[in-house]
Amino acid sequence: MSKHKFLYIVFIIIFSLTNCEKNVSKSEPIKAALALTERLLPNNYTSFEFTIDSSSSNKDYFEIESLGNKIKITGNNGIALSSGLDWYLKNYCQSDISLNSNQINLPNPLPPVEKTRIETPFDYRYFFNYCTYGYTMPWWDWSRWEQMIDYMALKGVNMPLAIIGQEAVWVEVFKELGMTDEQISSFFVGPAHLPWGWMGNIDGMGGPLPDSWIKKRKELQVKILNRMRALGMKPVLQSFTGHVPKALKELYPNANIFQIDEWAGVEGTYFLDPTDPLFQTIGTAFIKKQTELYGTDHLYDADCFIEVNPPSTDPEFLAQVSHNVYESMAKADPEAVWVLQGWFFYFKKDFWTKERGRAFLNGIPKDKVIVLDLYGEKNPTWDKTDAFYGQPWIWNVICNEDQKVNMSGDLSAMQKQFQLAYNSEIKNNLKGIGVIPEGLGYNSIIQDFIFEKTWNQDKVNIDEWLSNYAIRRYGVENKDAQQAWQVLGKTVYNRTRTMWSPLITTPRLMIFEEGSKEDERHVRKDFKITKKTPFAWDFDVIEFSKAADLILNASETLKDNESYNFDVTNIYRELIAGLTHKMINNLSVAYQAKDKEKFEVAAANLLKMLDDLDAITGTNENFLLGKWLEDARSWGDNKEEQDFFEWNARTIITIWQPYPEGGLRDYAGKQWNGLFSGYYKPRWELFINHLRQSLLKNIEFNPKQYDKEVREMDYNWTKSNDSYPSKVTENPIVVAKRLQKEYKSFFKQ
Template sequence: MLKRRKTLLNSFIVITLLLVFGANAQGEARDNPSPESSVIAAQGVIQRLIPAHAKQFDLAVISPDDGRDVFEIESREGNIILRGNNGVSLCSALHWYLRYNCHTNISWNGIQLDLPETLPAVPQKIRQVSPHRYRYFFNYCCFGYSLPWWDWEQWEFMIDWMALNGINMPLAVTGQEATWQKVMRQLDLGEDAVRQFLAGPPYLPFGWMGCLDGWGGPLPQNWIDRHEELQRKILARERELGMTPVIQGFTGHVPAAIRKKFPDAKLHKIQWIEWNTLFIDPLDPLFRQIGKLFLDQQRQDFGTDHLYAADTFIEMSPPSNDPAFLNNMGKSLISTLTEADPDAIWVMQGWIFYNNAKFWQPPQSKAFLAGVPDDRMILLDLYCDVAPVWKKTEAFYGKPWIWCILQNFGNTISLSGPLPRINEELFQSMSDPARGKLSGIGMIQEGLDYNPVVFEFMTEMTWRDKPVDLSRWIADYATRRYGQPLDSAQKAWEFMQNSVYDKTHSPNSIYTSRPQYSNDPPKPVSVSGDLLSAWEQLLLCADALQKSDTYRFDVVNVTRQVLSDFARIIYTQSMTAYQKNDVKQFKKSCQRFLEILDDLDEVLATRQEFLLGKWIADARRWGTTETDQQLFEWNARNVITLWGDAKSALHDYARKEWSGLISEFYRNRWKLFFDQLEQSLPERKDFDNDAFTQMIQMWENAWTRRHDSYPDQPSGDSVDIAIRLFKKYRSELGA
């Protein structure tokens, strides 16, 4: 009897948990978490973030504001009351309170949570309503350039960060390899076909976009199984918080083995850079057959929230520019989705209309989009901060769309961000009569980036309906970033606002580029005076902020940018000396250039965010055998250097200014270049760029296959080293 009562009690607990948290990742996902589960999910974020203060918050769920997300904050009987219409809104209320009442800063590049024992009261009730139905986050590329080696602990923090910042529509494509493996087995394509189709970890998202097959593989079974489980955890947490994850749709891209298995199928060969893939003709019955098989299997594996990402020709041209063909392609894709899920909505990147504008002329783009009902599609306008596509497509011809920033390519590192353009053009778009069905805001950077101010600003805009006073906002940001108002810190950020954060993208550092000689006279360059002033003002805060995590990151990042810019000046001097046959000055400039790289490597070694060793260690930890560990290490090394094979056109696309990579890859590569130039000087031989490139390609390829160990923990004092470097270079820089 006691045993039966215990069994019944356990069953009741399981049923209760299902009611509170919704269905698990397998099967149908809940559309609307209950008020109780929303509160529990938000309380979990508070416990993970500020456990010592968790009891000072009371949470409650309120109704949406005319269908829009809303939160409220006020004080009552000594506690902080947070109200919101779902978990994301509740977490956004928490973050707004911490940001503006406690002057804190939470980023993946440093955290400042210096809170008093008793939290400050809210002077008057705060109520914020989001004007944006959708708040989107993640680019496919981010899963290759920032996220490929992440474990649950890292994902848990990221999901908390998204909830705190109002994100309700994250792309979620981890673990797709498990679904595809099952589909290919159902099609009886053979295990060799699986190995040849699934790419290595950082290349997987490019496979999901149809760009390549198998590069960097084969994937070990252990990887596939563990990432299927990881995706279930990711989706469960996102759904608990009230997010609507965007999962993978079917694009028509299929394994090469399909050709042999279905010889009568109409297949198109598509090329991206140096890779070729197969695409099923949208009118071939096999398109829907495999599409439904994939979508049904994915739903069984992970459930669905009815949003599906599908980018059939993200940077490739379709096999035909016939508007009728393109219209049928759109119809076939959406009908395949809705056959598997009647509530399906196709989420597509509008990048194709910018990247391949020559192909996607108005007749082609209009025909393609017309094949999809307006209520079955959402377009992501990726590059609104630079080249908004909505203005050239009549707001995507009536489709709902999301205003996005791209921010970086390849997760390269530079101080940059278009804060004024976001502050102006986002709100101009929101009020433009020609905006069509503008329905949201998004951040779709190719990597997580190294400019936390941009994401703090952009995510705050998810809760605002008009521009802010940018100068005042920056001054307040400096206070929140470091936890106290300091004149020098505010001046530093004012200088950065007027320089690096007044533009979209800074050029890549010269030393991360593969060296090539040009007979053209070098263009004169300089280091921004405002950036130098920012560096100086920031270092004046050292005594007050020596132990601040956020301050130490910013000091390293600004120091990195100054020295990277200075390296370009010294490079210019070396090339000028070479062209003048000034051997002495050439040698001096080359040595100075390499010395700057040594100093950069040293200061970057003080922060984990800038360590090659951390990237490689994170990759190797997923391997259960030495063979697997070496495969993952090659993937980690290759994607940030060659990207493809030794002759790849994508070399250095995902370059990184990281300690270890500078000292062992970039510095050595430039040393080889300078040595070759020096050898050609006495006899004034023409420098053979082609011969050097062939030699350096072999050297780079060999480097990707090495297994040297690099520190995966920081060393040295960020502030002390930055101050020493400032004193060393200030006179040359004119600071």
């Protein structure tokens, strides 16, 4: 064989192997997109063809075109392909894919589409809040996570926070540091409280964790990350913030470990000074161990001062802190990028002057940090920090705090604030868009509205958008449904931060006085029952009742539609809950007037409202306490573990802190079937009985005695094992029509 022929053969082999590797790498996102399509469209997935082309753009894009009787989708990664599928289904097939329900009714044949290319200017599309892992997702199994990952891919999310399984990493790291199993166990908090443990707010609360939990969560995290990465996502893992067990202070007495201020009435946790050499040791060890277990995409979240101040105001110290935190990542991973929640710039704005903020962010190498501006719809921080002093950042909305079960989110404000940020900063250091809710499940419209801007940044006519949304959501043009959503857009989806409902907080009489020392969740000083404001809510309840009527008008046409039935439950829950202030006010006025007859009428009406709320929330599984508890128990390998998980699940949504005197009581209260009948109503009955005895015996109401009894009642409920329905008990349309008839007089103008 000649030398030239030999070299030619070698060249052909190398060329073939190189292209083989490229084809393999290209086939992975195609396989992932096809598998997603098969899960979503089991009867139609063969009608879609996917192609990877990563050569023509440095920005994510997709291209859609008809190819014979198929739809061809081209993109530069699996997320782009999935987004192209969602775009086609939404815009050409009038389909809707949401968090709790899907409406997919594909026409046959599929609508043809001329070749269309869409590109996003955003490198990052972020999703999740630490709190989401406690208020919404602590009990999700793989099948539920699989649905969520598919949803994220379809909506274009490529940068999800992924913090499950951190316990397994820390067990290994702490053991290497010399800690005992007992010391490690006493540091970990309960399952639903874990996010606040990782954020450094609490130690040991609700723990210790069963070994089976740590093992199972590790296995689940591996599945989650594999699927995310197969689709092209780059999940954000955790890094070391300095939060350490108190026991480490005994093992390393020379280390600068200090206790921070209390959080929500809880004893302060312990932090290791980032300038201490031990910080580098632990931070580097954590990244290395985490990478061994879960791999890495080089994105790490670390929030050292999320709701507490640093120990020094010195800008040089703050710059040294951020430099050292980043170095602890970079020593283990030279490609590390620090993902930082910018919440503290707003929450502790008096501390974080521009001088201190600039010093902190400039202590991190340029482009080695991505700052999340959390509250973009109401309290943006980018415009108060010179766009985070030149570091890359992502515009986000929170929308939901503590997984409030309500209908809320100001679409107009979101659009206004987005346009302001986008037009000002997209050519500078604005690199992404995202949604960071503390809880999910009751306002899918918000995620749809925001993530749509990934691919279309144009300002939209919100009335037209809502009308089209109603068509997609139900799959048909129904005038009543479309008009209902127009009303929703002018009422509940025209408010940003909603109030806590006094119905699901510790019962009190209505209080309106300035300077009251009452818990802020009970103070309604800006809202008074008058002829002009008969319901004293932050939306027009009478106007909202028109949406409730309109949505029921569509029941004959839409009665079998999953999304429609969810909306009927949600709308009528919101409507009846809108009577809360009026009902409590009637009770308060009658009591203060010492009118026994009116008091009994008001009490009966209030208790009936609780029964009716229990009935309407029992018509959809997304509002069932029993489902939440059942999911929690499913993680236990034996009765002891099952009871432990149920206790934790009960605690987080009621008293929060697992002891009788807790400072976050009712913070994460839910409007759920089972909670109305089993938790809220008994408290109101106790309160009403105390007031009744006060009237009958002509004695002063004793708040101290009542508080003692109600706190004992709350605490005992978290320790109980009463069962609640985990399956729907009634039809939402039937219950809604009954409520419509029985409460009609309340909404007459």
